[in-house]
Amino acid sequence: MTDNSNKKFHLSRRRLLTGAAAVGAGAAMFGGSPMGFVKGAWAANFRNDPGNNSFVKFGFNVPQTGAYADEGADELRAYYLAVKHLNGEGDGGMLTTMQPSSLKGNGILGKKVEYVTGDTQTKSDAARASAKRMIEKEGVTMFSGGSSSGVAVATQSLAQEMGVIFMCGLTHSNDTTGKDKRRYGFRHFFNAYMSGAALGPVLKDEMGTDRRAYHLTADYTWGWTQEESIKNTTEALGWETVNAVRTPVGAGDFSQYITPVLNSGADVLILNHYGKDMINSLTQAIQFGLRDKQVNGKNFEIVVPLFSRLMAQGAGENIKGILGTTNWNWSLQDAGSQAFVKSFGQEYGFPPSQAAHTCYVQTLLYANACEMAGTFYPPEVIKALEGFEFDGMGNGPTEYRAADHQCFKDVLVVRGNENPTTQFDLLNVVQQVPRAQVEYDPAIFGGDLGPYEV
């Protein structure tokens, strides 16, 4: 038996040079470049690393039950399509128009994309539980979805705690990328501030500077921030805010909140409602004859700052002529939008909603960031997304701002179509407001992104 314990490792200059040459040759042989050698060096250091698996798994957490189930169903359709395109199936959709793009249509970093789905029920606690299950049991590397700011804020915070990136679906509250922003959360959708900034000039052109506004506001985070943003915009135009009334979410019958508007002296009603609440409050405001009224010598007007095509379908005739904003509309003529609408239309037989668009784009953006980073390691993927500038995905040149993870792009001011020719032709784009007009200093909403490493 030989005792080697006392043997010392003696490094000579010759041995060092020989070793270095061998390492260099090995790197050239297996990696093609020194970077190839270190690629995946974080492999064992992060949660849900796909490692040597031939696939990478995503979690799509959308409302499959509850008031936003239709929106959730459209989001899921978009996710399925995105996965299909990432895996090189179908016509490629926006993979063919996205610029710059590192996506090759062979999955992500050579791994096939798989997915699991969950139901948020549009409830923060249910959404968190579902996301937690995806992360802990299903091993998802990224999760995405949601149709409510309350859900987005709650799941984004979970993403930060667990170190798994969350790509927000439909969420419009300023808080999501403001006071509640997180390093592990990214929002492609626009926000309430941007709606106000986009609407302002159009409201001035159409309604003038001498108006008296009455707000009805959904009593939760999104409603509050939208009310604040629209008030700031309209008051800057010279409008007076007569009253701002908070209404319970899911009130159903809003008559007791609408009748005080009749004698308030207001000549504009601003409905800070979304989904079912917006459909109900708008329908009832029209029934009370508000749009037929003349107040202060002016025609009474109704504004719905956040529109969606699915909501327009629910509101029926009542949406005609009403002004609002939207993140995206299927009628846009840019190459990216057309490619997506074509893929989606051929797959499902009808055009996508704005919720579908944002979810599809978010999935592609995450995949592209992984390709750019050369790893699924979240801090590197986050760095690839931060400050990423791209085009060809609708709404013109877009930037994922590093300071708050908010995407900046053109915003659409739309009006309910007076004479729709088909069941989908419900919104007319009044103006594509340039990105520069809706940008703002990230400091105004405060918040702290938090660390890269968790």
Next chain:
Amino acid sequence: MDALVLQLLNGLDKGGAYALIALGLTLIFGTLGVVNFAHGALFMLGAFCAVAMKQLLTLSKLVKDESITFFDAFKEEPYLKIWFGDTGAIIIDYAVPISILLAIPVMLLIGLALERGLIRFFYKRTHAEQILVTFGMAIVLQEIVKAMFGANPVPMPPPEIFAGSADIGSFLGLGNSVVYPWWRLVYLGFAGIVIAGVFSFLQFTTFGMVVRAGMQDRETVGLLGIDIERRFTIVFGLAAVVSGLAGVMYTPIVPPDYHMGMDFLVLSFVVVVVGGMGSLTGAVAAGFLLGILQSFASMNEITSILPGIDQIIIFLVAVVILLVRPRGLMGRKGVMES
């Protein structure tokens, strides 16, 4: 003054809906002794009878829109308009009132099927078990509706003639600032007629007399050789029809969605408890009372002093009434008392 009149009308309108649902609930509870948590779902099914009827009346010839090439977009031309011109258009316009013709037999059948197929097996079980099974049934029914019609609300405009607002202010000498939607006035009148109809039926017909007797003392009526079970089954069907009709006529006020029954369910139970378990008059009175209180509590003058009072007023009043009158406003002795 204008604001008070408008809120009173809002309250009566809301109260009409509460009263109609609570009336059906009380009928079922008074006759069968079943706490029916599926009653909100019956209201929702009634509303979807109107949606189904509208879809039937607007069955359309689809003409492909050639301007859209990447998916099949169609322009729709209803067959009724193609075949009957303006007459067809008028029939479509009156889809909601016409739906009553569909809702009555459909809701009666659903009511009878529910009672015979499910509820009767739970007569002798505890109220907790009844609540569980009927609540489960409500969830099943709403999921079926969601699968058939989607989760989004469906727009159901009233007939064109009732689409505008009535100038009630000029009529009452209050100026022209008191306007109220025609359809809501129609709904109020409709609720009054249905309530009067149910009371008359129970008061002035032999069938009603037997049912009332059965509500008082089921055993004795049975001993007299009357098949009270069969009559109670019919009463369940009748309660389903009342709820369904309330749902049909409510569709132009709030576009129906699969969840609307649940929104009304809890409020309706509060109405029944406040009115007094088993008391039909109490249910109607409490429905209107709570509807009016809810509307007044939403006035800006009130919420500026007591923020959020509009959202809790009904429950607050229920607590106070139950403290003062534990059996509710017109509750009968012995009902739900062991």
